[in-house]
Amino acid sequence: MNLDLLIQNGLIFDGLGSAPVRGDVGIKNGKIFAISPAISTPAKEIVDASGLWVTPGFIDIHTHYDLELEIAPGLSESVRHGVTSVVIGNCSLSIAIGEPQVLADIFQRVETLSHRLISKWLNKSLAWQTPGEYLQHLQQLPLGPNVAPLLGHSALRAYVMGLERSLTVQPSKFELKLMQRITADALDAGFVGVSIDMFPWHRMSGEWQGYTIPSQHAKFREYAMLANLCKKRDRVFQVTPNLHKLNSFVDILRMGSGFGKPLRLTILSALDAVHNRQLWRIFAPILFIWNRLLNGNVRLQTLTEPFTIYSDGPVTPLFEEFPTGAQLNGCKSRQERQQLWRSASFCAQFRQEWLNKQLKSFHRQLELMEVVNCPDASWQGLNFAEIARRQKQEPIDLFIQALQEYDTDLRWVATGANDRLKPRLAMMQHPHIFPGFTDAGAHVRNLGYYDGALSLLKQAVTTKFLTPEAAISRVTGEPAAWFRLNTGVLKVGAKADILLLNPHALNQPISPQVEILDPLLDNEPRIVKRGSDEIVQAVYINGVRVFAEGKIGDRLGREKLGSVLSPCKSS
Numbered sequence: 001m002n003l004d005l006l007i008q009n010g011l012i013f014d015g016l017g018s019a020p021v022r023g024d025v026g027i028k029n030g031k032i033f034a035i036s037p038a039i040s041t042p043a044k045e046i047v048d049a050s051g052l053w054v055t056p057g058f059i060d061i062h063t064h065y066d067l068e069l070e071i072a073p074g075l076s077e078s079v080r081h082g083v084t085s086v087v088i089g090n091c092s093l094s095i096a097i098g099e100p101q102v103l104a105d106i107f108q109r110v111e112t113l114s115h116r117l118i119s120k121w122l123n124k125s126l127a128w129q130t131p132g133e134y135l136q137h138l139q140q141l142p143l144g145p146n147v148a149p150l151l152g153h154s155a156l157r158a159y160v161m162g163l164e165r166s167l168t169v170q171p172s173k174f175e176l177k178l179m180q181r182i183t184a185d186a187l188d189a190g191f192v193g194v195s196i197d198m199f200p201w202h203r204m205s206g207e208w209q210g211y212t213i214p215s216q217h218a219k220f221r222e223y224a225m226l227a228n229l230c231k232k233r234d235r236v237f238q239v240t241p242n243l244h245k246l247n248s249f250v251d252i253l254r255m256g257s258g259f260g261k262p263l264r265l266t267i268l269s270a271l272d273a274v275h276n277r278q279l280w281r282i283f284a285p286i287l288f289i290w291n292r293l294l295n296g297n298v299r300l301q302t303l304t305e306p307f308t309i310y311s312d313g314p315v316t317p318l319f320e321e322f323p324t325g326a327q328l329n330g331c332k333s334r335q336e337r338q339q340l341w342r343s344a345s346f347c348a349q350f351r352q353e354w355l356n357k358q359l360k361s362f363h364r365q366l367e368l369m370e371v372v373n374c375p376d377a378s379w380q381g382l383n384f385a386e387i388a389r390r391q392k393q394e395p396i397d398l399f400i401q402a403l404q405e406y407d408t409d410l411r412w413v414a415t416g417a418n419d420r421l422k423p424r425l426a427m428m429q430h431p432h433i434f435p436g437f438t439d440a441g442a443h444v445r446n447l448g449y450y451d452g453a454l455s456l457l458k459q460a461v462t463t464k465f466l467t468p469e470a471a472i473s474r475v476t477g478e479p480a481a482w483f484r485l486n487t488g489v490l491k492v493g494a495k496a497d498i499l500l501l502n503p504h505a506l507n508q509p510i511s512p513q514v515e516i517l518d519p520l521l522d523n524e525p526r527i528v529k530r531g532s533d534e535i536v537q538a539v540y541i542n543g544v545r546v547f548a549e550g551k552i553g554d555r556l557g558r559e560k561l562g563s564v565l566s567p568c569k570s571s
Helices: 100-110 116-124 132-139 153-163 162-166 174-189 220-233 246-255 277-291 317-321 323-330 334-340 344-357 382-390 395-407 419-428 452-461 467-476 477-483
Strands: 003-012 021-030 031-036 045-046 053-056 058-062 083-088 146-152 193-197 236-240 264-270 297-302 307-314 370-371 411-417 434-436 497-501 513-518 524-529 536-541 544-548
Touching: 003 497, 031 452, 053 467, 058 452, 058 477, 100 116, 100 467, 132 146, 132 174, 146 174, 153 162, 153 174, 153 193, 153 411, 153 419, 162 344, 174 193, 193 220, 220 246, 220 264, 246 264, 277 297, 277 419, 297 419, 307 317, 317 323, 323 334, 323 344, 334 395, 344 395, 370 382, 382 395, 411 452, 419 434, 419 452, 434 452, 434 477, 452 467, 467 477, 477 524
Parallel strands: 003 045, 003 053, 058 083, 083 146, 146 193, 193 236, 236 264, 264 297, 297 434
Antiparallel strands: 003 021, 021 031, 053 497, 307 411, 370 411, 497 536, 513 524, 536 544
């Protein structure tokens, strides 16, 4: 008997936090056949991993790849950074049920996906009638990474109630029962859980443009019904809370506490926010009270690097937070935005809302917002406060004038959270805070954190705040066990989703975000990460090499390698 692949002489990390061991890994029929100090069985291919780490593939627990999977199922932007499993359907957004155009209207503005990309999906979208049929559809795709889907509440609510009613009224008893039945069937079919959304930045496009998405219009009874279904089946319940309403946290606390087996609850997000420098300190005591004293099973999620967002003039997710900003985002053209700016009352209201110190998640500090591109080249590399000083203007007046005059020809960047090393490391080290929340696949013009797991490893190596085995476990075996996914561990019989990493290349700073024209998205601009090629020597999914030496393999996205992951038995 011959092995298909033999990886020799590597330092093997099992994904469970155990001390690494040097040895060989034998692979046959897409599975790990043997792990041993030395394997003598012949193999069709032998790879010398001397000096390299052999680890499980990384798990990205917070992505928005639902639409991209339909167009480019290889998910090469994540795979090139070592991701071999993704959780989709987050923030109440999924395409598991509902009319394609309605789902497009829910997705487009929240994820800031281009009209062209949405149209491409709509033209080829298939109609499945149930979430179970959607799972069957996913299983037919030539998946690159493994996919673990959550059922999105916004999609469910719009399907059961119709879009208009889902945005304007509460469900009837019959509709609530129908939601309950569809969700129960979806969980029994293999969805890993349910996601809901309370975050007021998330708005509709299309006919109901500017309204917040359906999940946000639900009341506690509806959320609690969905949470209870997850609790009974020990499935994940993902929540994006309303940071502006204390009541939303009280509701989440009620759902995530109590007697019996606790709800498997994950919440966005634990961040060191620029606008509130003490906020990060509350997460540890809250988690202690919730998980230790109130019998909870709660995991927050944090980003593993500074939360830096790029914006095109007045078109940016950062403006969804206040009414005039949301109006600008809702405009279909430069002309529409110009019409708004011509109104003195609109300009005055924008100014007032921008300077309002209450109810803000984005800091709105013009001295921390830097120009990347501008028709006036002398502005590039300066922040708006510096430019205003040069021109002897009030910063806010200069900013409004720039937005009005240059529109999307002005590109600027701002960091809103996680820019300080010590708080970031403290959150990533906390046992009840997952390093995740990359938003991979969303906001393709605004951010690109596809290498979140590698960023964690770099910081572990350079600061020693975690051992390498602990850091690797945080993005492999640990989230796999909590989400109940049969992946993330190197053991005999496991699917051969494996990375070869060069540990010496980890001793470098976090990679910057860069803009490319992505051929997979018809050459649309996309913010991505590069610089992982030195670290990631090879990525194997199902025993097939899909990335090596900086190049994506021919088989990625052309043949089915990944699986649809359903929850395994609780450990």
